[in-house]
Structures are given as C-alpha cells and as structure tokens.
Amino acid sequence: MKREPMPQPFVLNLSTPAAPPQHKRRWRKPAAALLVLLLAGGGWAYMQAGAKPATAAAAANDKPKAPVYELAAGDVATIGARALSIKLPLSGSLMPLTQATVKAKVSGVVLETTVQEGMIVAAGQVIARLDGAELRARAAQQQAALDEASARLALAKKNNLNSEALLRQNYISRSAYDTTQNSVELAVASVAAAQAQLDMARIALADTTLRAPLAGVVSKRYVQAGEKLAPDMPVMAIVNLSQLTLEAQVPASEIPRIRVGQDVQFKVDGFDQRAFLGKVARINPTTEAGSRAMLVYISVNNADGALRGGMFAKGQITTEKNAPRPLLPMAALRKDGTQDVVYRVENGSIKSQPVKLGVRNEDEALVEVLDGLAPGAIVLAAPLDGVKPGSKVKLLAAPVAKG
Incomplete structure (x- = not known):
C-alpha cells in the first residue's frame, strides 16, 4: 500500500538578519522622552499663564463693594415753598348776629298767624293779627x-x-x-x-297787626289762632342768617396771640368737605365763670344760608402767616453738633446740608427754611439705618412733595 507524504509545518523565521539594527533603537527612546518632557513643560507654562489673570479677576471680585440703598417714595421728600401759617385750634357755637322775638304790645285774641317755622319773612311783613x-x-x-x-x-x-x-x-x-x-x-x-x-x-x-321787625327766617312760633294774648307775651322768633357769629372759647394764656381781623377757618358737622371762613370781630375782656377761657367772637358771612344758628363748629385761628419760603418736614431734621442739618440726595449719593430754620408749625410737622435749601431739593424724610453722608442711594419712585 502506497503512503501519502506528510505536510510540512509552517515555521516563522526569527533569525537575526530580520531584526532592525541596534543603533536605531538607541536614539528613538531618548527622543520620545524628550518630546514628552517638552509637551509637559509647555502645558504647565500655558496653564500658569492662564491662571494669573484668573487669579487677579478672582481677587478683584473678592474686594467688598459699597452698598447702594434703595429709597422708596416715602423715604424722601421734595422741598416745596409756600407761606407757613401758625394756627390756634378753637371750637364753639354759631349764633345769628341779628335776631328778634316779636311780642304782643296789646292784649287780644289771636285771629290768625300768617307764617310758620322755617318760613322766610321780609321786614315789615304781617306775621299775625289780633282781634x-x-x-x-x-x-x-x-x-x-x-x-x-x-x-x-x-x-x-x-x-x-x-x-x-x-x-x-x-x-x-x-x-x-x-x-x-x-x-x-x-x-x-x-x-x-x-x-x-x-x-x-x-x-x-x-x-293788633304784628309785623316782622327784620328780614329773616321764623325760628319759633309761640301762639296759635284763638289764643288770648297779654302784653309782652312772645308771638314769633325771627333770626337773620345772612350774618352769623361764632362764639368760641380760647384759653386766656393764648389771648395775646389773637387780634381783631385775624382769619378763621372752621368746619361744621354735615359739611365734611367744606371749609367755612370768618374773621375775629371782638374779644371778650373777661374770662368765663368757672373756667380760664375767654370768648372770642368771629364774624361769619353766610350769604348762601348754608349754616344755621346753634351749629357746633371746630376750626383754627391763623395767628401768624409769613412770606412764602421753602418748607421742610420736621422728621428730616438732624443734628451735627449744634448745627441743624438735613441729608440731601444729590447725584445718587447722600450729602449733609446745614440749614437755618425759621417758624415751626407743629400741627403740620413743617418748619420754615431761611437758608440752605431751595425748592425742588430732595432730602431724606426720615432717619434710615446705615444711610449717612457718602452713602450711595437709588430712588425707586418719585419723591413725595412737601410744603
């Protein structure tokens, strides 16, 4: 029997001639190491160069900045100018300047009365007849x-x-x-x-024919038809409402401030939105019994007849009135030693401004500025924590005008 030949195995030749020469291996390793070092050094230098401005910016951001205070409309005020008045409160009752009670001069039976309460009568008009x-x-x-x-x-x-x-x-x-x-x-x-x-x-x-002695309004009718009258019995009461007198009590200590001719402004219940005017006409020379007050008589023109006798009025006498000047809220005042100052808002910052003051009105909480401020200036209207001269501020809304 014939045998097949066996296949030959594959053999890789690793003999010395196939390997690269030794001198070439020798310079490749140092070159590679040098390249790595150069790259590392360049990266480090680049990183150091970028780190310097970043560090400087971080240092600049870490430096504290001055705060900016935001001021609402109620925190500041715009200075206005007008005449400042000093007023004295008062109250009292309104009384007709002229009034009359018509009385019977003769005895007799009342035949008729021609008018009633609330009716307007003219001077000389017949108001009643007797038998x-x-x-x-x-x-x-x-x-x-x-x-x-x-x-x-x-x-x-x-x-x-x-x-x-x-x-x-x-x-x-x-x-x-x-x-x-x-x-x-x-x-x-x-x-x-x-x-x-x-x-x-x-x-x-x-x-026997009774007539109105003055023009006015019938305030009271005392008799009716059929009644028998005797002399001096009241028949009608008539008041003239065109001129009224406000009789107000004023403390005796305040009387030196009051003079004839001073203006008076007052209000009456039922006329909340209307202010009435009058002038001081007379001053009683003696105090009222049981009190330390004196009566001041104020003349009131009531041409439209809106006011009535006996109404209670509350108002003020203008005892002093100056020329128009800048007015400052009292809450805006501060002290720098003995000097009166205000904190003025100018160009987004606070400045201390000395002022010279005049008349004060405690009721309106305003004070007259004689020197140091002009109309239109913006000032702090009230003390604010941390806000002082040099502080930066920002207005959130238009300031409220004062004065």
Missing part, C-alpha cells in the same frame, strides 16, 4: 272826646272875641276878659289831650 274790636271802639270814643274838646275850644274862642270887643268899649272889666282868655287856653289843652288819647288808641289798634 281789635275793643280797641276800635276805644279809638272811636277818643275821637268823640276830641270832637267835643274841639267844639268847646271854638266856643271859648268866640266868647273871647266878644269879651275883647266889650273890653275896648269899657263895658267889662279886665278881670272878666282874662277869664274868657283863660277859658280858651283850657279848651286848647283839652283838645291836645283828647288828640293824644286818640293817637294812643290808634297806635294800640295798629298793634
């Missing part, structure tokens, strides 16, 4: 007495003329003539007395 039958009869009686006295006077004058003629002829004595002359004089006196009685009767009869 005048009895007074008319009395007037007629006095007229008859006057006629009788006049007739006696005429007879006495005639007898006197006859006596005068007889005296010239010496038929009667002088004493007889004087007697007739005296009769004439007595008759003249009787006529005058009768005329006076008649005038009085006529006046009494006219008094």
